Amino acid sequence: MSVTYSQRNTVTTEPVHEYLSFGLGAEQYAIDILKVQELRGYDAVTRIANAPEFIKGVVNLRGVIVPIVDLRIKFSLADPVYNEFTVVIVLNIGKRVIGAVVDSVSDVVRLAESDIHPPPEFGSFDTKYLVGLATVGEGMLILLDIEKMLSSAEMALVEQTAT
Amino acid sequence: MALDLSRFAKAFFEEAHEHMSALETLLVAIDLRAPDNEDLNAIFRAVHSVKGGAAAFGHKALSEFTHDFESILDRVRKGQLALTKPRVNTFLKAGDIMRHHLLALEQESPPDKAAMDASRQALLALSVETLDEPLTEQDASATVPRYQVEVHLERSQYGADTVLNALKEDIAGLGEVRNIRTEAIDERLIAFFFDLDTDIDADELRESLEFLVPAEAINILANERRGSPPQSATPLTALVDDSDGEFGFFEPPEPAARQAVPRAAVITDSDVQLSSLVDASSIRVNVVKVDQLINLVGELVIAEAMLSLSTQGMDPNQETRLAAGLAQLARNTRDLQDAVLAIRMLPISFVFSRLPRLTRDLSERLGKEVDLELFGEDTELDKSVIEKIADPLTHLVRNAIDHGIETPDVRAALGKPPNGLLTVRASHQGGSIVIRVTDDGAGLNRERILAKAQELGLDGGETWEDEEVWQLIFTPGFSTAAAVTDVSGRGVGMDVVWQNVHTLGGKIDIDSSPGAGTSMTIRLPLTLAILDGMSISVSGETYILPLASIAQSLQPERSDIKSVNGNEVVLVRGEYIPITSLATLFNLPASSDTDQAILVILEIDEKRAALRVDELLGQQQVVLKSLEANYRKVSGVSGATILGDGRVALILDAGFLVSIAHSVAPTTRVAHAA
Numbered sequence: 090m091s092v093t094y095s096q097r098n099t100v101t102t103e104p105v106h107e108y109l110s111f112g113l114g115a116e117q118y119a120i121d122i123l124k125v126q127e128l129r130g131y132d133a134v135t136r137i138a139n140a141p142e143f144i145k146g147v148v149n150l151r152g153v154i155v156p157i158v159d160l161r162i163k164f165s166l167a168d169p170v171y172n173e174f175t176v177v178i179v180l181n182i183g184k185r186v187i188g189a190v191v192d193s194v195s196d197v198v199r200l201a202e203s204d205i206h207p208p209p210e211f212g213s214f215d216t217k218y219l220v221g222l223a224t225v226g227e228g229m230l231i232l233l234d235i236e237k238m239l240s241s242a243e244m245a246l247v248e249q250t251a252t
Numbered sequence: 253m254a255l256d257l258s259r260f261a262k263a264f265f266e267e268a269h270e271h272m273s274a275l276e277t278l279l280v281a282i283d284l285r286a287p288d289n290e291d292l293n294a295i296f297r298a299v300h301s302v303k304g305g306a307a308a309f310g311h312k313a314l315s316e317f318t319h320d321f322e323s324i325l326d327r328v329r330k331g332q333l334a335l336t337k338p339r340v341n342t343f344l345k346a347g348d349i350m351r352h353h354l355l356a357l358e359q360e361s362p363p364d365k366a367a368m369d370a371s372r373q374a375l376l377a378l379s380v381e382t383l384d385e386p387l388t389e390q391d392a393s394a395t396v397p398r399y400q401v402e403v404h405l406e407r408s409q410y411g412a413d414t415v416l417n418a419l420k421e422d423i424a425g426l427g428e429v430r431n432i433r434t435e436a437i438d439e440r441l442i443a444f445f446f447d448l449d450t451d452i453d454a455d456e457l458r459e460s461l462e463f464l465v466p467a468e469a470i471n472i473l474a475n476e477r478r479g480s481p482p483q484s485a486t487p488l489t490a491l492v493d494d495s496d497g498e499f500g501f502f503e504p505p506e507p508a509a510r511q512a513v514p515r516a517a518v519i520t521d522s523d524v525q526l527s528s529l530v531d532a533s534s535i536r537v538n539v540v541k542v543d544q545l546i547n548l549v550g551e552l553v554i555a556e557a558m559l560s561l562s563t564q565g566m567d568p569n570q571e572t573r574l575a576a577g578l579a580q581l582a583r584n585t586r587d588l589q590d591a592v593l594a595i596r597m598l599p600i601s602f603v604f605s606r607l608p609r610l611t612r613d614l615s616e617r618l619g620k621e622v623d624l625e626l627f628g629e630d631t632e633l634d635k636s637v638i639e640k641i642a643d644p645l646t647h648l649v650r651n652a653i654d655h656g657i658e659t660p661d662v663r664a665a666l667g668k669p670p671n672g673l674l675t676v677r678a679s680h681q682g683g684s685i686v687i688r689v690t691d692d693g694a695g696l697n698r699e700r701i702l703a704k705a706q707e708l709g710l711d712g713g714e715t716w717e718d719e720e721v722w723q724l725i726f727t728p729g730f731s732t733a734a735a736v737t738d739v740s741g742r743g744v745g746m747d748v749v750w751q752n753v754h755t756l757g758g759k760i761d762i763d764s765s766p767g768a769g770t771s772m773t774i775r776l777p778l779t780l781a782i783l784d785g786m787s788i789s790v791s792g793e794t795y796i797l798p799l800a801s802i803a804q805s806l807q808p809e810r811s812d813i814k815s816v817n818g819n820e821v822v823l824v825r826g827e828y829i830p831i832t833s834l835a836t837l838f839n840l841p842a843s844s845d846t847d848q849a850i851l852v853i854l855e856i857d858e859k860r861a862a863l864r865v866d867e868l869l870g871q872q873q874v875v876l877k878s879l880e881a882n883y884r885k886v887s888g889v890s891g892a893t894i895l896g897d898g899r900v901a902l903i904l905d906a907g908f909l910v911s912i913a914h915s916v917a918p919t920t921r922v923a924h925a926a
Contacts, residue, residue: 139839147892
């Protein structure tokens with residue numbers, strides 16, 4: 090695919106998807122907005138014994154027990170600070186509901202297929218959960234395949250033998 | 253068309269399964285010497301209804317099979333074919349075949365054609381047997397009433413053509429169809445007429461048509477000139493419609509259309525409708541919806557708890573109305589919760605209903621005579637419990653017939669009545685349900701069980717109490733049956749029964765005396781949705797322990813705690829019990845003051861372990877929530893719940909904690925069943 094950055098507002102017939110962008114440390118990430126159920130504050134998390142460090146525990150979301158993953162710890166990007174501004178993005182991954190802790194939620198951005206650049210090859214960095222990179226204004230957004238990432242074995246969120 | 257029919261297909265399968273269950277129940281219960289006519293009719297109708305549906309949905313093999321089946325049943329109900337035990341067996345077998353066929357169709361897997369053919373041959377053989385009982389001329393004409401049928405179809409609702417085509421296919425499968433014609437009544441309605449020669453009666457014809465069109469839209473005229481009117485129809489004189497000629501919500505049709513069906517002979521549906529409305533006292537609801545309701549009510553309970561928590565400090569004299577309102581809210585919330593949980597409760601007859609057939613088949617195979625008595629069929633328990641108790645209960649009944657009850661000659665020699673008596677009784681006792689399976693058979697054989705235990709290298713001796721000896725039969729691989737039969741004796745089963753009952757949080761007691769019989773008592777919690785729990789606190793975290801697993805709690809003297817090979821044990825009533833620290837197990841920061849620690853003694857299947865906790869917070873009923881729905885299984889945790897303050901608390905798996913304690917520290921008393 091030949092990648093050219095097309096101006097946003099140009100009239101194209103190609104489908105445009107909406108993404109939710111959020112900050113993890115100094116970096117800006119974005120995920121498919123259709124996976125997002127709601128946003129809520131970080132509050133009253135119950136620890137789960139012997140879970141990986143990035144799984145903070147479970148919360149009660151209107152009667153449903155929802156696990157909370159801290160993406161900042163997972164990506165080792167920022168010191169995890171929990172205060173009244175900490176945001177949890179509640180995601181629908183398959184039939185599951187999972188909460189992801191981020192530093193801040195920024196915006197909803199509309200991106201066309203041609204706006205998204207394939208991720209460059211990094212020597213050390215694992216790019217298998219990256220959809221690509223997109224330039225928005227001055228900044229760059231890292232597009233995550235959140236579904237693939239959260240249902241992967243390394244996240245230990247899903248019983249692997251069960252599926 | 254495919255779209256329209258698929259909507260009904262599910263209903264067809266559900267109804268068909270209900271019909272098959274009814275068929276089986278009726279056949280098993282039927283009195284061979286003096287069968288009740290109503291029952292015979294009901295049996296016929298069950299098969300017939302499935303046939304109608306099968307034809308409508310184009311399940312050719314099934315409709316042909318049911319056609320032959322119902323022909324035989326029709327003779328039975330007319331008294332032309334006597335009921336005998338082998339014949340009833342053939343019918344039961346045919347019922348099973350239909351059931352399997354239906355399941356196969358539902359799952360879209362290939363049905364077992366060979367079995368069906370074999371059963372069909374058996375049925376046809378029955379009809380050959382009766383050839384020497386010729387039908388009289390009168391019988392023949394009585395079986396073929398002729399119908400003039402008028403069906404009204406609504407144009408707008410869904411393509412009338414689609415329904416019309418389905419109807420045509422449907423009626424073609426019922427008998428000889430003539431004079432098909434359609435007429436427009438108005439912009440909305442089309443009238444569809446046909447004449448039908450068939451041997452089914454009006455009710456059944458109506459039932460088959462109701463798969464496709466609403467009941468109000470069907471008029472069936474039974475023609476009098478062909479013998480007697482169908483037996484189940486109301487006398488025609490009673491059917492003179494003296495209202496203004498409206499039926500249902502349909503506008504009166506044009507006089508031209510009306511003429512086709514003489515008014516005096518129209519069987520309107522109003523009477524039938526009324527009675528079916530009265531009968532419709534229950535509705536079919538998806539369990540998911542009920543669970544949603546339970547969740548929401550759980551939320552309401554929590555919200556109510558939070559509200560009353562935050563208003564605790566206020567002065568009730570100043571805020572009288574608020575306080576009264578809160579009290580009212582609290583009461584209503586509890587009532588609502590009880591009512592909602594009651595929706596999930598089903599009568600245990602769902603499980604009991606399969607026992608008569610099982611008893612019948614098994615006693616026949618084993619050459620035994622067994623009378624089965626069921627009590628407390630209306631006892632209600634949670635749906636999830638019902639599902640899980642069915643297999644263990646079946647197994648206990650099977651065991652009682654196979655091992656317990658003796659053959660008639662042995663019984664006669666012992667001076668017992670030749671028919672063994674098997675009693676299954678369900679009742680509520682406090683917060684649990686008790687199911688007792690009692691037989692008047694040989695009883696458990698103490699010597700044989702002990703000998704077998706020795707053979708398997710298990711503990712057990714002459715000094716053991718009977719109750720302890722009986723518990724040995726729950727050991728995997730344990731069977732004292734003299735011969736392995738296809739019924740039992742392989743030694744799998746009782747351990748599975750035990751497993752199932754224990755996963756439900758219940759227990760089994762055995763009472764047996766030689767020669768007089770055995771009684772097995774299963775005790776189960778009423779529901780799996782609610783648990784009596786003890787909240788405990790460890791390193792600032794709150795956990796719930798199932799109250800049923802707690803034997804006692806104590807604050808030990810320092811001198812009572814000893815060390816065995818680095819593992820701590822505590823001396824309680826002369827027994828050394830291993831201590832487990834939840835803080836260590838769950839990698840929690842250890843609490844500073846171990847002197848203040850409280851030990852909770854957990855007891856699961858005679859094994860004990862002491863759990864060190866910081867504080868006992870109190871006893872409460874908690875609503876069980878799944879942790880696995882969105883997360884995964886966590887070892888040591890059996891589920892989660894939501895506390896009054898809205899936080900999640902994990903429910904500890906007492907069985908796991910006890911077994912962990914025993915795997916790291918040697919036990920002072922080796923459990924026999926290990």
